[in-house]
Amino acid sequence: MEDPEENRPPPGISLAAKPSGSGCLDCLNGDGQGWWLHLRRCAQCGHIGCCDSSPSQHASAHARATGHTVVRSFEPGEEWFYDHTTKKFFRGPRLPDPQSRPPEQPAPAPPDKVPADWRERLHR
Template identity: 75%
Template sequence: MRRRELSRRSGFCLGFSHSQTAGILPEWSPSAGHAGWSAQKTEGWKMENRSNNRPIPGISLSSVPSGTGCLECLSGAEPGWWVHLRRCAQCGHIGCCDSSPSQHASAHARTLGHPVITSYEPEEDWFYETNTKKFFRGPRLPDPQSRPLEQPVPAPAEKVPTDWRERIHR
């Protein structure tokens, strides 16, 4: 996918693996310290140099995921199912993506002012800054990195309607 196309679309339901984003998303440089962004240019993107060891706003390296599914959907919020999961990089809240009926991840970001979301799907490796609407590669957050592999998509299976494809946001 091209950089321009990435920047135009919402980041909450796009699924990108490390190999798919190589050369598109700016790289995290752990050698530069706690908040080590390299000031490299990657296909026209230039990230702010964060090699001064200051924390990255919106990312906590100590927050653990709130669970294996969307917190609100599992707590009884209707309709109670999701397509993909997103993780708040600041507090670890797990919410459903923008294609899901309830869009709890973006509601959490807006309500609490937590600007950075990352994927909570297996093999996806991206962060999204809701204020700037830009994708980037970020640091490794505390495990687990994704929902369990055996968990179906969409989920939870007993809540997903047979016509779920017609109910998602596109």
Template identity: 60%
Template sequence: MAHEEIPGIDPAARPSGDGCAECLAGDGPGWWFHLRRCAACGHIGCCDSSPSQHGTKHAQAAEHPFLTSFEPGESWFWNIETDEYYDGPALPPPASHPTSQPTPGPQGKVPADWQLQLH
């Protein structure tokens, strides 16, 4: 089923990597709970439950209103400006981080008390 064009979603935007760009670069504690993909540019950031919340921070700073899940089996879009879910177009693969990557991740960086550090 074809989706109508939604301003703020670029159906050609490829993911920036397999994990949160900022966490992997050393910004914050370096681990995430779940990953989010910017639907405008493909930036991969961590979710709002993660300690650093890089996904929403990127979306706000870049004025890119739509995030989508970067988790296996999830295909929703979220508009950070309206707090609403949307159906959107298929984005270029991959649609999620590798299934071999643990959640939370990345492997070897998640503290034993990670559940106490969620937002």
């Protein structure tokens, strides 16, 4: 008989949560500078936020505000997860599609919001 525990995703990961969109939800809603370098997806609720190199760091802010500590890259070709609590990267289950932002969407984005000196504005 199959063990139901084996089919459960790790804590902090929902196999039902779809991405909130194709860009940083908070940047697009006018919070912060309005542009991002890379995108991260909350593995628990699907919130798309900008990475820690981006000026507004919305993915980490979402994790702190909600307690949803596991994120997955939302960049094409990247499948890694990261747990803010353990500060470790890991491989996890496949989440609902889409798996990344559209490949034709540039990074940084959105193009009309990215300043000419964007490289100098990144967090390192």
